Amino acid sequence: MKKLLVSAAMIALGLNLQAQTVWNIDKGHSKIGFTVTHLMISDVEGNFKDFTAKMTSTKDDFTDSQVDFTAKVASVNTDDEKRDGHLKGDDFFNAEKYPDITFKSTSFKKVGDKKYKMTGNLTMRDKTKPVAFDVTYIGTVKDPWGNTKAGFKLNGKINRKDFGVSWSAAMDNGGVVVSDEVQIISSIEMAQQK
Numbered sequence: 001m002k003k004l005l006v007s008a009a010m011i012a013l014g015l016n017l018q019a020q021t022v023w024n025i026d027k028g029h030s031k032i033g034f035t036v037t038h039l040m041i042s043d044v045e046g047n048f049k050d051f052t053a054k055m056t057s058t059k060d061d062f063t064d065s066q067v068d069f070t071a072k073v074a075s076v077n078t079d080d081e082k083r084d085g086h087l088k089g090d091d092f093f094n095a096e097k098y099p100d101i102t103f104k105s106t107s108f109k110k111v112g113d114k115k116y117k118m119t120g121n122l123t124m125r126d127k128t129k130p131v132a133f134d135v136t137y138i139g140t141v142k143d144p145w146g147n148t149k150a151g152f153k154l155n156g157k158i159n160r161k162d163f164g165v166s167w168s169a170a171m172d173n174g175g176v177v178v179s180d181e182v183q184i185i186s187s188i189e190m191a192q193q194k
Helices: 002-019 083-086
Strands: 021-025 029-038 043-046 052-059 066-072 100-112 115-124 125-143 148-160 181-192
Touching: 052 181, 100 125
Parallel strands: none
Antiparallel strands: 021 052, 021 181, 029 043, 029 181, 052 066, 066 100, 100 115, 115 125, 125 148, 148 181
16 A cells, blocks of 8 residues: 555656646847836836746646746846946946846736736845735747747836845935836746747
């Protein structure tokens, strides 16, 4: 009986591993973006050019997905070379000392039709904090080359000071140069691993 239970458990484990689907981000069709408020009157957008992401799931509706993401800090881009240099320095990200921003999900729950809440741990400047993102599932298709792709949009907010990104300057009107709140807005295309 003991052998039968062990065999059944091994078969179940094997079936579970076989049913796992791995998705890798299609960098050419994805954008990992953020927005901050500048001088309390306008928004400045930026993104990371160098990043990786992997999602694994065993369910077709993605409700048990595990997501791992890494962005290379040195790839930050705001369409302004001087500002990008400042962002890479110690006032902000310190790309030399802390080259990666990482996220590892802890939960991916369905909260409505094509709507999910993803929670996990974000690490920036060696500070790790729990964060939550709203995720919209756009759909899954096969491209003309036979690849299966899934599209998602992700939105969330973080306080940059929680991660030690605290530089700003006060203005005469009581405002600041850069808002503490950062909006994360990303459009993501994932490719199913063959």
